[in-house]
Amino acid sequence: MRFSKSYIKTLKETPKEAEIASHKLLLRAGMIKKLTSGVYTYLPLGLKALKKVENIVRREMDRAGAQEIFMPVLQPAELWKESGRWEVMGPLMMKLQDRAKRDFVLGPTHEEVVTDVIRNDVASYKQLPLNLYQIQTKFRDEIRPRFGLMRGREFIMKDAYSFHATRESLDEEFDNMEATYKRIFSSCGLKFRPVEADSGAIGGSGSKEFHVLADSGEDEIIYCESCDYAANVETAVSKVFHAEKEELKAVELVDTPNVSKIENVVEHLKVPVERTVKAMMYRDMGTDQVYMVLIRGDYEVNETKLKNAVDAIEVELLTDEQLEKLGLVKGFIGPFGIDLGDIKVVADDTVLEITNHTAGGNKIDTHYINVNYGRDYKADIIKDVKTVKPGHVCEKCGGTLASARGIEVGHIFKLGTKYSEKLEATFIDEKGVTHPIIMGCYGIGVSRTLASAIEQNNDEFGIVWPSAIAPYVVDVIPANMKDAGQVALAEELYNSLLDDGIDTMLDDRDERPGFKFKDADLIGFPFKVICGKKAAEGIVELKIRKTGETFEISKDEVISKVRELMKQY
């Protein structure tokens, strides 16, 4: 591409709405343009980079044995009602009606459609396993679209779906996809980490997310400093050290004036925090069911774990007003000595291990001591709902856990038979018996991957593209456009780089070299080839964007040097 003819508009100022590096730089380097909240146009440079990511994804998915298809964005409501997700996905879905007032949705994901694609055609175990994927625009009416391409309302996803006759076959494909994802993200030049992930209300044994580590990440990753354990905090576990078990003592109500915080309870009653239990009051925002969540005093409730435990779409803490309405005494709530009515009790699994613990007295300024699970109260649900914190102990190796921010770029998931049962996608095994097809699904946020690559590769001057996904790998710059020799050499090199299949820009604008270098750094071409004073001798400068290193080389060495450096940068 010739810069003089290209549609590239770089900006000097950072647009105010952009908070994180990738968003700022995508806008400043003229790669994307906002239409409305969470919806962007890919301009020529942005689209070239996006296509490179797509092609890496496509190459590796094909290599892994998956086959590309292309499913409709426009999907009838009936299919979503059949799977039961019309209600579950709720406001996240962009819904619309046709002229006959029939409901439709713009696909937020494609489990339903892909299951419909195969349900009448796959009948026998002989047709399995199968892995179908597509690269396509998804629509989600996110509560908070933000950070540019990171969380859009319209974004590009690669979604793959696999179909199996046996669990073992699904396990194999899951591993195959994990290996494939590692190749994809490595090829994109990303530093990433596969982590154990929340399987959602669906349950299921296997779910892994791929996170690009970056301070701007919306997710918290817990990882072990000594072994390879890593998990999203939404699912992370740690080793719990229980207080020694005691003979059960009689419950006593004691005065704890103005003592409602756990630290103060511990101090006032002289009990170890391992013998305290606090009660947190939550509400299922869908059904309005209220839950008393019991957890050891030194732990905090993880709302995603809680959501899964009670099978809710969203949960929230009760407000003071709501507590009052239920006759609960803020700061002194407990499971003992109270008529809970319709309130259900969720006990974190550690609560069962504590003998003679404290609990709120359900009256102002009081606590109970020597309360015991089983003898004094029971729970409707017992589950791990703890939040793991840095400093906790690794269950796997005893090492210390730490935390980092991550951007979820991929998610692989063992679905099982959730969709095939609902949509009646079955196959017949060797013995002629009918079963629901076992499924897996595998997503990559293609546009988010692009933004993540910038998040990890930038400096004060602009983007530093890994050459595998750079819109153009080389920027050929004649230093002085008035010097015919320099211009001729630049043209020659531009053409020979193109002949060799290297994506190249020729900055043939009639501008000062400093101006061109600034744009080149902002756009982030991995390599500049500068045709300057020694052009007449056939010597050029090759500069690496990432390191700032410069080499003087002969024009004949340019291609081989670029090829060599592309492996490294």
Ligand code: ATP
């Ligand atoms: P998140 O937790 O970030 O909302 P998700 O778990 O809902 O994502 P999946 O349904 O697993 O997302 O979608 C697969 C991939 O699509 C994600 O791993 C992510 O990379 C990408 N993705 C999801 N939502 C968005 C979005 N709003 N904008 C851009 N990419 C997205």
Ligand code: MG
């Ligand atoms: Mg996900």
